[in-house]
Amino acid sequence: MHRRDFLISSLGASAVALSAKTWSAPATDQRFLVVFLRGGYDAINVVVPTYSDLYYGRRPTIAIPRPDPANANAALALDGQWSLHPVLKDSIYPLWQKKQITFVPFAGSDDTTRSHFETQETIELGQSVGGTRSYQSGFMARLASQISGASPISFTGQPPTTFRGADAVPNIAIGKVGKSGLDEQQAALIQQMYEGHQLQAAVREGFSVRDKAYAMLSGETAAANHNAAPPSNFELASRRIARLMKADYNLGFLDVGGWDTHVNQGSTGGLLAERVRQLGRGLSVLVEEMGPDVWAKTTVVVLSEFGRTFKENGDRGTDHGHGSVYWVLGGSLPGGRIAGEQVDLKVGNLNEGRDLPVLTDYRSMIGEITGRLYGLSQDRLSKVFPLAPAPSLNLI
C-alpha cells in the first residue's frame, strides 16, 4: 500500500482504528516548508485566468497574453482555463509537467482588513479571526508540538510570529550567513563558561546551527559556477535551505519580500516578472539540491497574505485585494492540477466587486496537508488549527 493511500484511508472511516498506530509512528521522514510571500503577490498575473475576458478587460496594460505557440511572451497553458507566467517556463512549468505542483486559486484567509500587517499576523497565528487571539501561539509552533521528532527551523533573521510559543526554534538569516566574528577558541571558551548552566544546551545548539550553516557555504562556489547568470539571493538561500532540510531539519519557514506592486508592476517583463522569475528559479534549485529521494518526501506550500485588485490601478499596478493563488509542491504529489472550489471570473462573481473571493481557507488547506503528511488525528489537527473549516482538497 502506498503511504499516501494509507494516510488518506486513515482519515476516512477507519480513522479510529488506525489513529493509535499513526500517533505512535509519526512520519518524521517527511519534510514540510512554508514559503510566505510578504506584501501580497499579484497572484492572477502569475497563475493567470486566461479564459476570463473580464481579466483582459480590467488589465489593459499589465495582462499576460493568452497561450500562443507563436508568441514567446504568451502564458503557458495549464488546464485550458488557467495559464502560467512565461517567465516560469524553465523552472516551475517542468514541475507542472511532472505533476509535482498544484495551484489552488481562490485561496486565502477570512481576514478582510486588506492590511499587510493584520493579515500576515492572522495567517501566521492560524487562529480564528472572530475570537480572542493568543499572540503567543503561531501555527507552525503548534504543528511542531504535535509531531514527535519535529526539528523546526526558521530561515528568517527574527523568530517569526508563526513559531511563537515553541521552544528554542533556531532561526537563521539564510541569505546572510557569513563567517562568524567569533573564532573556534572563543566559541569553545564561551561554551565552557556555560557548562552546568541552565542555558548550556541552548548555547551549544546555537553554535552548532551556526557551524552547520557555515559549513554548507564551502560547497557553494562550485555549485554556483554551473549557472551562466550569477545566482540571485533567493536562489542562494534556496540551496542552503535544501541542504539544511536534507540533513538536519524537517519543518521550515521562509519569507520572501517585495511583492507589494502598487506602481508599474510590469507584465511579461518588469518588476513582478523579475520577482517571479527569481522565486521560480529558487524553488527549482531547491528541488535540484534536495535530489529525487529527499524531494519525494518533501512538501512545500507557497502562500501570501492576500491577492490584489482584479482591476489594474491608474499607476499600472494593483492594490490590496483578497483571494490569492497558493502553490503546493512536492516530489510525491498527485499534481499538475488546479485544485479547490472556483467561480467563473466574470462581473458579479468578484468579491466586493474588486478582488477574488476566498473559497479555500489557508487553515483547511495546510491542515489537510500536514494532517496527511504526519498522520495527525482530527483531535491533534484541531490543536494546530482550532475551528478550521473542514478540508476536502486531496492535495497530497
Add this chain to the structure above:
Amino acid sequence: MTKLAVEMDTQFKAAAKVQDPTKRQAAQLAYYRAMLDLRQQAVTRSLLRDIYSSNQLQEQMTWFWFNHFNVQAEKRDIRAMVGDYEDQAIRPHALGNFKDLLRAADLHPAMLRYLDNDQNATGHINENYAREILELHTMGVGSGYSQKDIEEMARILTGVGVSLSPDPPKLKPEEQAAYVRRDLMEFNPARHDFGEKTVLGRKVPGAGLSEFEDMLDVLARQPATARYISRKLALFFIDDAPPKLVDRMSKAFLAHDGDIPSVLEILFHSREFQAASRMKAKDPVHYVVSAVRLTYAAGPPVTEAAPVQEWIERLGQPLYGRETPDGYPLAASAWSAPGQLTAMFEVARQIGSGSPNLYRTEGESKNTPTRPTPPALRSTLNERQVSPALASKTKDVLAKARSPAEWNALFLSSPEFLHR
C-alpha cells in the same frame, strides 16, 4: 508633534498628487526618508537616555510601559508621533500613577491611530481598540469581561480620533458643545453614539468624551487590572509571578489607587526578588544597553546611537518595532533561544572590540579612524571588585583571554553578565 505630523501629512499628499509616476515615486521616497528620520531621532533620544541617565529605574520603566501600551512606528504616520508618545505620554508617568498613565497613553493620537480607533464611528463600529484596552491595557484576557462589554466599550469609543486639520469638522449647533480638540486628538460628536451603554454592569449615559475618560478611571481601579499589572511587573523583573507576591503587589496597587512606586516597593523588598537576583536572562534592549554602559559610559561621550540600535535590532527587539499590540514578550525564554544566544555573543564581541561609529558626528563618514578604543573591562571591573561574584569557570575562561578586546567579549558573554 502637531506641527510635525501636519507637515508630514502635507508632504505625503503633495507627493501623491505628482502626475509623472517616476517623479511621484521620488517624492514618495523623500517622504518615506523624512518619516524614517523622525523615528530615528526618537530612537536616538531614548537610547542616549538609557545609556546616560542616572535614574535607570525611570528608563527601564519607560521601556516597560511603552511595551505595555505598545504602538508600532511603521504603521501609517505614527513615526511622526512616536517620539512625543514616549516623551509626553509614557515617561512622565512611568513612576507615577497608573490612572494618569492610562489616560495619557490611551488618548494619545499615536495609540488611537495604531489601534484604528480613528475609524470607529457610530454605524461603523471597529472593536479593535475596545478589545485591546480591556485585554492588554487593563484587566487582562479572561478576567471577567464579556464580548458584550467589548461591544459596549466600542460604542463609548466612537468618535475618539485623530485630526490633522486646523479646522473643526462641520457640526450641528447642538453637537458643538461636546466637541473636544487637544492637539491632534479630536472627539467628534457627529461620529459618537450618544445612547446609553452598560460596561461591567455599570450604566454609562451618553455624555461624549467623558464617557471614555471616566471608564478608564473605572478600569484602572479594577482588582483584575491590579493583578494583571502586578503580574507583568513581576515577570519583567524576576521572570516569574509567584501568586503570593502578586497578591501583595495587587493589594498595594488598589490601596494606593494605582501608585506605581508603592507596587514596586513591595516587589523590590520581597524575598522573591532577592532570590531572583542574576537569574533572569536579559532581553536584547537590557543586554545591549547594560553592555554599552559598562564598556563605554566612563569614556568619552557616545554621540551616535545608531550602532546601539543596530545591535538591538540584530537581536530582534527594535525600539518601536513590535508589530502586535501585546508588546515584546517579557519571559526570558523568548530571548534565549539558540540562534539568539549566538547572536548575543557576536554582539558581545562587537561591543567589546569598540565601534568607532559610536563617536561619529553628523555628516562624518563611516569608520573614521583615530577614535577612542574601548577601555579594558578587566581593570574597570578590578576597581569595582567584581571578581568575587564570578563563578570559577568564568574566571578560568577569562584568564585565557589573548587580548583586552577578547577579555571584554568573553566577560560580556558570561552567564553572570547575561543575567539581570
